[in-house]
Amino acid sequence: MSAAKPHVDREGRPDLALVADCANCFGLCCVALPFAASTDFAVDKPAGKPCTHLRTDHSCGIHARLRDSGYTGCTVFDCLGAGQKVSQHTFRGRDWRGDPGSARTMFEVFPVVRQLHELLRYVVEAGQLPAARPVHRELRAARDEIETLSLGSAEELLALDVAALRQRVNTWLQKAAELHRAQAPGRRPNRRGADLFGARLKGADLRGASLRGACLIAADLRGADLRFADLTGADLRDADLSGADLTDAAFLVPPQLAAAKGDPSTRLPEGLHAPAHWA
Structure with a gap:
């Protein structure tokens, strides 16, 4: 897992919600997501099927040699904390192995929360750019909204129109980027x-x-x-x-x-x- 950029909340405390915590995740990226044999992955794997290297304790059996084993794609993926949120909050610690009835829904929810966390990460960073102060208020509102949405139930998360949310929030992200870029000579x-x-x-x-x-x-x-x-x-x-x-x-x-x-x-x-x- 690549090192994640730390963030702080409005009180200056570490915001760990955007940092992957594999120890508190049920290996969701190794099960929910598909991958195809390519320069990034050694084999094909459909969505919802566990990777053959996923251990019963949800750890990776080849984590120390992913690149040498042909799984470069795994080394560049970061769930940004979506894995542990879905595992421990949305599904209250219910393991997909121990509760197979919830597995399909869990696997569908995971990429939704991952998209929300990606958007949240950008909003948090934009809100820390000094030059973007003119839109800090809107960015704080966007952050609060996305955080609240990410804590919804599985049903609420699956009903979200993430594309529409992204389009709306991108208005403020692009403005923040323009203000930041304007500092360059x-x-x-x-x-x-x-x-x-x-x-x-x-x-x-x-x-x-x-x-x-x-x-x-x-x-x-x-x-x-x-x-x-x-x-x-x-x-x-x-x-x-x-x-x-x-x-x-x-x-x-x-x-x-x-x-x-x-x-x-x-x-x-x-x-x-x-x-x-x-x-």
Whole structure:
């Protein structure tokens, strides 16, 4: 599991709800989610079927050698705390093995809560950006709403229109990103949703760039300046961030770093740490 960026609540206390706690989860990511044989996974697995490496205590039998075993996809996934919330709150500690009647519903609820936690993580970060102060009130309201929704019953969660919620909240997230990006000097490139697969961006000045949803797979970003850039949803698989400066980059999450390449000279935002495979 990649290291999660710690958050604090409005009183400055650690917000552990957005940090995966596998010890209090029933291995939901290893059962509920499907994966296909590819460069990310060694075999096919349908949704709702336990991975063959999942132990009876819900731990992973090959956790220490996932990459070497062909399960790179597992190393870049982060439930952001959705697993333990569904296991311990929504289903009150009822194990899907011990209560097979609830298994299907649990597996359907898990990705819903995971989406809510992803959105919540962005809202929390946006609410901590000093430049986004003009929309902090709206972001606090969004945070409270999403938190409340994530604590609903299984039936309430399955009835949610998460896409509509995301669209509404994105209005404030994008405004926060614009205010944050405006701190960068000079031209601020707008490459939102751009196809930058394998792009040669070594040493590029991308300060304040919008790279929201951009495809940066295998891009050469060595030594690039990405300060104050918006990296929401940017696909950084196999992108080379060696020597890049991501100080103050916004909405960068641990799974993006885990999917990328980097080295000790890569500069990251406060609270984010280099994945073990960068060493």
